[in-house]
Amino acid sequence: MAPLLETNGLSVHFGGLAAVRSVNLAIEPGERLALIGPNGAGKTTFFNLLTGQLKPSSGKVFFKGQDITHASVFSRTHMGMSRSFQITSLFPLQSVMVNAMIGLQGVEKSRYGFYRPMFKDKDLVKAAQELLESQELWDLRDEIVGSLAYGQQRKLEIGLSLASQPELLLLDEPSCGLTMVESADITKRIKALGSKITVLMIAHDMDLVFGVADRVVLLHYGEIACEGTCEEIRQNAMVREIYMGSRKQLGGK
Amino acid sequence: MSRRFPAANMQNAAAVFVIAVIVLLLPLFLPTHWSSLVAKMMIYGLFATSLNIIWGYANIPSFGHAAFFGAGAYSAAILVLKLGITSFWLGLLFAIVVSAAIAAILGIPAFRVFGVGAGAVNPIYFLLATIAFGELLSKLAITIRPVTGGSTGMSGVPRAHLGFGSAINEEQFYYLVFGIGIVCLFLMYRILHSHYGYALRGIHDNEKRMQALGYNTWLYKYTSWIVAGVFGGIAGVLFCYFGSTVMPNNFAMATSDISFLLVILGGTTVFFGPLVGSIFYVGIEYVASIYLQERWPLIFGAIIVIAIMATPWSKDRYKGLGPGVLLLWQWLCRVVPRLWGRKPAQSVPTGKGV
Amino acid sequence: MSQAVVTGLNGLSYAFILFLLAAGFSLTFGVMGVLNLAHGALYMLGAYIGMQVIASVHQFWLAVVVAAIALAIIGYALYWFFLKKLYNRVPEQGVLTIGLALIIANVVMWIWGPRAHSMMSPHGLTGVVHIGSLGFPVYRLFVVGIGVLVLALLWYMQDRTRVGAIIRAGMDNKDMTVSLGINYGLVSTFVFLLGMALAGVAGVIGAPITGAYPSMGDNLLLLTLIVVVVGGTGYIQGTMLGALVIGLLDTFGKAYIPRVALFFAWVVFLAILLLRPSGLIGRKVF
Numbered sequence: 001m002a003p004l005l006e007t008n009g010l011s012v013h014f015g016g017l018a019a020v021r022s023v024n025l026a027i028e029p030g031e032r033l034a035l036i037g038p039n040g041a042g043k044t045t046f047f048n049l050l051t052g053q054l055k056p057s058s059g060k061v062f063f064k065g066q067d068i069t070h071a072s073v074f075s076r077t078h079m080g081m082s083r084s085f086q087i088t089s090l091f092p093l094q095s096v097m098v099n100a101m102i103g104l105q106g107v108e109k110s111r112y113g114f115y116r117p118m119f120k121d122k123d124l125v126k127a128a129q130e131l132l133e134s135q136e137l138w139d140l141r142d143e144i145v146g147s148l149a150y151g152q153q154r155k156l157e158i159g160l161s162l163a164s165q166p167e168l169l170l171l172d173e174p175s176c177g178l179t180m181v182e183s184a185d186i187t188k189r190i191k192a193l194g195s196k197i198t199v200l201m202i203a204h205d206m207d208l209v210f211g212v213a214d215r216v217v218l219l220h221y222g223e224i225a226c227e228g229t230c231e232e233i234r235q236n237a238m239v240r241e242i243y244m245g246s247r248k249q250l251g252g253k
Numbered sequence: 254m255s256r257r258f259p260a261a262n263m264q265n266a267a268a269v270f271v272i273a274v275i276v277l278l279l280p281l282f283l284p285t286h287w288s289s290l291v292a293k294m295m296i297y298g299l300f301a302t303s304l305n306i307i308w309g310y311a312n313i314p315s316f317g318h319a320a321f322f323g324a325g326a327y328s329a330a331i332l333v334l335k336l337g338i339t340s341f342w343l344g345l346l347f348a349i350v351v352s353a354a355i356a357a358i359l360g361i362p363a364f365r366v367f368g369v370g371a372g373a374v375n376p377i378y379f380l381l382a383t384i385a386f387g388e389l390l391s392k393l394a395i396t397i398r399p400v401t402g403g404s405t406g407m408s409g410v411p412r413a414h415l416g417f418g419s420a421i422n423e424e425q426f427y428y429l430v431f432g433i434g435i436v437c438l439f440l441m442y443r444i445l446h447s448h449y450g451y452a453l454r455g456i457h458d459n460e461k462r463m464q465a466l467g468y469n470t471w472l473y474k475y476t477s478w479i480v481a482g483v484f485g486g487i488a489g490v491l492f493c494y495f496g497s498t499v500m501p502n503n504f505a506m507a508t509s510d511i512s513f514l515l516v517i518l519g520g521t522t523v524f525f526g527p528l529v530g531s532i533f534y535v536g537i538e539y540v541a542s543i544y545l546q547e548r549w550p551l552i553f554g555a556i557i558v559i560a561i562m563a564t565p566w567s568k569d570r571y572k573g574l575g576p577g578v579l580l581l582w583q584w585l586c587r588v589v590p591r592l593w594g595r596k597p598a599q600s601v602p603t604g605k606g607v
Numbered sequence: 608m609s610q611a612v613v614t615g616l617n618g619l620s621y622a623f624i625l626f627l628l629a630a631g632f633s634l635t636f637g638v639m640g641v642l643n644l645a646h647g648a649l650y651m652l653g654a655y656i657g658m659q660v661i662a663s664v665h666q667f668w669l670a671v672v673v674a675a676i677a678l679a680i681i682g683y684a685l686y687w688f689f690l691k692k693l694y695n696r697v698p699e700q701g702v703l704t705i706g707l708a709l710i711i712a713n714v715v716m717w718i719w720g721p722r723a724h725s726m727m728s729p730h731g732l733t734g735v736v737h738i739g740s741l742g743f744p745v746y747r748l749f750v751v752g753i754g755v756l757v758l759a760l761l762w763y764m765q766d767r768t769r770v771g772a773i774i775r776a777g778m779d780n781k782d783m784t785v786s787l788g789i790n791y792g793l794v795s796t797f798v799f800l801l802g803m804a805l806a807g808v809a810g811v812i813g814a815p816i817t818g819a820y821p822s823m824g825d826n827l828l829l830l831t832l833i834v835v836v837v838g839g840t841g842y843i844q845g846t847m848l849g850a851l852v853i854g855l856l857d858t859f860g861k862a863y864i865p866r867v868a869l870f871f872a873w874v875v876f877l878a879i880l881l882l883r884p885s886g887l888i889g890r891k892v893f
Contacts, residue, residue, distance in 0.1 A: 051465060077467035089465075091458035094451075102455045105448055106466030113448035121448070164467055314698035362881050376697045377642060378880065381832055385876050388829060392870040403866075506829075510705055517702065551713035557706025561699055562689060 002065055004029045004168055004198050005081075010049055010059035011222075019045045021222040022059065027168070030195045034213035035202045036233075038242060042222035043202045044086060047172055050200075051083050052076050063168070078107055082166035086173045086202070088153045090160065092146035096137055099145050099156060100128040103163035135159040151182045158189065169193070171201035175208050187211045210234070218242065264586045277431060280424050289495075292427050294528075294535045295434040296491045301515030301527030302441055303484030308513065309521030309571075310445055311477045312457040314376065317383035318512045320359065320390050321482040323504030324352040325489025330407050330499040331400060341413035341429075345490050352486025356479040359386050364475050384506065391504035406500035413494050430491050437484055442524055444480065453477055485512075510557070518560045519575045526575025533574060609741050614862045615855070620747040620816065622854025623754025627809035628827060629834040629846050630761060631802035637778050637840055638795040641690050642700045646806055647828025648708035653678050653810025654819040655715050658726050667729030667811075674807035682803030683796070708824070716821040723820035750812055757805070761843045770794055778841055830857065833876040839886020848887050 003026035010023045020042045027033050035043050048054040050061060052073040060069045063079055071079075091099050101118060104127050105111045119125065132138040135155045140148065145156065158174055174190065175183040187208050190199060203209045209216060210230045217227040218239055226238055233239055276295075280288040300322055307313040328351040329344040338344070363382055394401040401407070412420035413429065421429065444450050455463045456470050463470050493499050502508060511534070519530025537556065541549045560573065632646045643649075653674040660670035685707060693699045727733070728746040735742040765771040773794045777784045785791045817823060830853055838849020853872055860868025879886065 053461070053465075072469070073464040074467045074469050077465060083465055085462070085465075089459055089462045091455050091462070093458050094454055098451060098454070102451055102463075103466055105452075106463075106468055110448050111452055111468060115443050115447055117443065117446045118448045118451050119446075124448075160462070160466065314701075316698075316701060362877070377636070380642070380698060380701055381836060382877070382880055384829070384832065385873050385880070389870065389873040389877065392873060396866050396870045398866070506705075510709075513702060548713060548717070550709045551717070554706040554709030554711075554713065558689070558703060558710065561703045561706070562692070 003027055003062075004031075004064060005050070005200070006062040007050070008060040008062065010046070010056050010061060012045060012049055012054060012057045019222050020049060020056075023219075023222075023224055025217065025224065027198055027200055029167075029198055032190075032199045032212050032214045033201070034209040034216045035200065035219055036204070036209060036216060037219035037225075041219040043219055044172060045222075046219065047083065047170055047202065050170060051081065074106075077164055077166075080164075080167035081170065082161045082164045082168070083170035084157050084161040084172055084174060086176055088150070088157050090145045090153060090156055092144070094145060095142050096132065096145055096148070096156060097128060097141040099160065100131050100137075100141075100163065101125070103160040104128055104131060107164045131159055131163055151178055154178060154182070154186070158186070162193075166197065168198045168200065171199060171203075173202050173204060175203065175205045183208065264583070268582050273435065277428075280427050285423055288427050289423065290535060290539055292430045292495060294532050295430050296488055296495055297511065297515060297535060298528035298531035299434050299437055299491070300485055300488035301512050301519070301531055302438065302524075303481045303488060304512045305516050305521055305524075305527045306441060306445065306453075306481040306484070307474075307477050308516050309526070310450065310457060311453040311474060313474060313478065314380060314513075315383040316380055316506065316509055316513070317385070317387035318481070318485055319504050319506070319508035320383075320387045321352045321356060321485035322489040322492065322508055322512070323387070323390060323394070323499075323501075324348070324355045324482075325486030326493035326499045326503045327394060327401060327489075328352070328486075329490040329493045330410050333410055334407050335400065339411065339414045341415055341494070345433075345487065348486050348490045349483055352482050352489070353479055355390075356482025360475050360478045360482075363478065364471060384509075387504050387506060387509050391501040394501040394504060401501075402499075404501060406498060406503075408498040410493055410497040410499070412497075426494065430495070433487065433491060437487055438528075441484060445524060449473070510553075514553075514557050514560060516573075517571050518556065518573050520573025520577075521571045523575040523579055525578075526571075526573055529575045529578050530573060610862075611859075612741055613743065614858060616743055616747050616751075618855040618858030619851075620750040620754075621858050622850045623751055623758075624809050624813045624816075625827070625830055625834050625854050626754055626847055626850035627757060627805045627812075628831045629838065629850055630757070630843060631805035631809075632831050633835050633840040633846055634774075634798050634802040634805075636835075638774055638798045639686070639690075640695060640697075640781075641686065641799075642697050643690075643704050644701050644828065645685070645704040645708040645711060646831060647824030647826075648711040649678055649682060649803065649806045649824070650810045650813070650827060651819070651821065651824035652681070652711055652715060653807035654726075654814035654823065655719055655724075655810075656807070657811030658724055658814060658819050659719075661726065661729075667732075671808055671811045674811045675804035676807075678807030678810075679800040679804045682806070683800060686799065708828070712821045712824070719819075719821075721821060723818045725818045726814040728815045746815055750816070753808075753812055757808075758843065758847055765843050770797065774798060775841070830872065833872050835886075836876055837879045837886060839883075839888050842888050845886055845888030852887075 005025075005027045007023055007025045010020060010025075011018065012020045023046060035046070037043050045054065049056050052068075052071060056069065060067055062068065063076065063081060066079070068076055068079065091102060094102070101124055105118075105124060108124075110121065110124065113121070129138060132141055135158070137152060137156055137159065140152065145153065148156070154174070154177075158171070161169060161171070171190070175186045178186065183205060184207070190201070190208075190212050193199065199212070201208075201212070213230055215227065216230055216233040218225045218233065220242055225242065226233070226236055228236065276291065279291055283291075300318075303321075304315065304318045307315060325348040328348040332338045332344045332347050363379065363386075394406070395404045412422070413426060414420050415429070445453070452463065452468055452473055455466075455468070456473055460470050489503065492503070515527045515530035515534055517530070518533060519526035519528065534556070537552065538549070541552050545552065628646060628650055632643060635641050635643050635646075656677050657670040657674040660673045661667060689703055689707070690700060693703060732746045732749045734745050736745055736748065737743075765774070773784065773789055773791065776787075776789070777791055777795065781791070834846065834849040834853045836849075837852055838845040838847070840846075853875070856875065857868060857872055860871055864871075
């Protein structure tokens with residue numbers, strides 16, 4: 001089966017600093033791939049290259065066999081890619097309901113609807129209700145998002161990235177800053193995603209990585225240092241070295 | 254969402270209806286020069302509301318909104334005075350086309366090169382460019398004298414012909430302004446509460462996320478700029494018939510100043526904020542013109558300073574007089590029924606926000 | 608031909624007044640991040656203050672110094688009371704300073720009246736120097752001289768002093784500069800005061816040419832914006848180049864194609880913004 005997403009010698013440098021160096025990565029449909037690495041390893045930069053927020057200095061990105069290296073951010077979303085952000089990126093002045101509705105109509109024709117009130121769009125309201133119920137946010141639908149608790153914002157963050165019904169979901173540290181309980185909840189949710197959704201996630205939380213991922217890729221100084229299954233990664237000496245001091249975390253479970 | 258007509262909406266609809274009826278009936282009670290003041294409030298209100306589409310909803314600050322106001326005024330005046338086409342409706346149509354075209358042309362460099370929002374270098378480029386747009390058109394109006402009347406502009410715009418009967422009198426013009434104002438406000442309200450309008454709010458809050466969700470935010474900003482330009486142009490047409498003159502100043506900073514003052518004064522969190530700002534502004538201007546004509550720029554400047562310093566804002570949204578009026582109305586809706594010993598209507602949250 | 612040379616001198620003196628304004632404007636924006644659309648009004652205020660000093664004590668140089676100090680104080684007061692609260696909110700700063708400009712212009716009109724005041728050139732700088740068959744007004748040469756002096760001083764400050772280095776570092780990355788332990792606050796305050804003082808100086812030395820009237824700053828502010836964009840920010844030589852281009856363009860335009868001149872300056876402005884947003888000489892820090 002052809003890979004869903006493939007990068008070919010993907011590099012970007014800022015001035016003299018190479019943030020991502022010649023990364024070749026292929027993700028099969030339905031795979032759960034975790035991207036790990038110490039801070040500053042270029043994980044989020046790599047994400048931004050995949051979603052088009054950044055343009056690569058060299059190399060190519062293929063999605064579903066098409067070269068999307070120069071495609072715009074929004075067109076990639078229309079092709080079936082979606083992402084969440086490490087730093088919560090919502091619409092803080094709008095209600096939860098409006099956030100969900102804006103998220104849902106991003107890939108619908110109706111987003112250019114000029115005249116009919118959005119709240120009269122029954123299908124959209126229903127879809128928003130489903131989305132919010134799945135994230136247990138329906139009761140909070142009238143709250144202004146900026147005033148929500150952090151954990152709830154993270155849930156909405158993931159809800160929004162699921163709203164466009166992506167084939168490839170890119171999660172940037174989905175459990176970042178959450179409590180143990182909330183984090184476990186997120187892990188459960190990601191596990192529960194159907195096999196139609198391919199997941200590429202950045203994570204620091206090894207419970208999340210080992211709980212979800214089929215395959216783990218370690219990025220170090222912008223390069224793929226090693227990759228393998230969870231078990232291989234756990235045993236790998238290089239990973240231990242790079243993650244020196246967090247051995248306990250790796251050895252856990 | 255359970256009830257079809259939540260009580261809070263009914264209250265607001267009732268308020269809009271009552272105000273509309275009062276404004277409609279005003280000329281019956283007031284002498285002409287008073288009702289012309291109300292007409293001016295409506296024209297400026299329309300102008301400022303059109304700016305609010307971009308400034309308040311999509312977070313595109315513009316110091317050159319008068320470019321469209323002037324474009325509307327001049328196109329209507331040129332049609333009547335230079336081409337001899339007296340029909341008001343043709344003038345309106347022509348002005349809409351012209352201001353849309355100008356907005357479409359200016360919008361390309363404005364959003365493609367200077368940019369505003371995500372990915373823009375610095376908002377100052379965009380701001381300086383918008384200043385340039387208005388000034389450029391105003392200087393253009395001075396330069397091509399045969400068409401535009403040069404630096405003194407054109408005066409003697411006749412009373413509007415609506416295509417039936419003779420030209421309308423001042424009282425009928427009031428109703429014309431009212432009618433067009435209502436239609437435009439209604440259209441803008443619908444646009445801002447449509448899918449498109451909520452997308453603009455999303456761009457205001459977080460443009461990067463909008464792109465990640467699949468929105469072509471450039472197209473939204475560009476089209477909202479054109480929409481704002483068209484309604485600004487319509488306000489210009491009404492203003493040209495209102496004062497029966499057009500001047501290069503209609504394009505210039507001095508006119509743009511009014512538009513964003515009203516937006517800030519009325520607040521950007523509610524749709525009718527700029528309208529409230531307009532009522533307040535025209536009222537003060539009228540009082541000042543009687544008692545303190547000479548000090549008017551001082552008062553005008555002071556209102557700007559007070560509006561920007563005293564209105565609390567949060568995250569790029571001004572809370573001007575508009576929300577205050579809304580709160581007052583909601584308070585009245587709670588208190589007044591109690592006077593008759595009735596239970597106040599419960600407001601049902603709808604998630605719509607404002 | 609001879610007419611063109613005299614017009615050239617007029618354009619040059621105009622360009623240097625624009626330079627003083629534009630240098631102040633871009634310094635205040637560069638180091639403080641303040642979009643000061645009241646810069647033209649402050650220039651006008653400087654002219655009036657200078658005029659008042661000359662009228663009372665007949666000392667031109669004292670007038671320049673008083674106007675510079677007064678403007679620095681007023682400018683800083685405006686910053687302290689208003690602009691400081693609008694940090695990093697460029698559109699709001701613009702709106703606020705437009706309001707302040709209106710207030711200043713009207714207060715000046717209140718105190719000194721709406722009519723234009725002519726101001727005599729100071730003693731020793733009146734008259735005309737004849738070179739060949741051409742007569743050059745001495746005062747215009749003097750303005751050019753002052754302008755060159757200020758240019759030299761600012762250039763020296765930019766390239767040779769610690770203050771210049773800190774300013775450049777601050778323009779590149781303000782947070783970093785602050786965190787390096789450099790007292791950026793002190794430097795930026797100094798530069799802000801300098802920018803304001805330059806507006807005052809420009810007002811006093813410009814007034815004998817144009818006369819002092821309440822709206823004298825309005826058009827000059829718009830030209831200043833054009834200069835700043837055309838020349839680019841970050842380098843004083845860019846500002847100078849922009850001032851020369853616009854000053855000469857405007858003066859020659861007014862002399863030969865009077866009605867098109869104003870329009871032309873804005874076309875240049877938009878063309879530069881479109882084609883070279885960093886200005887003729889400048890960095891993309893603006």
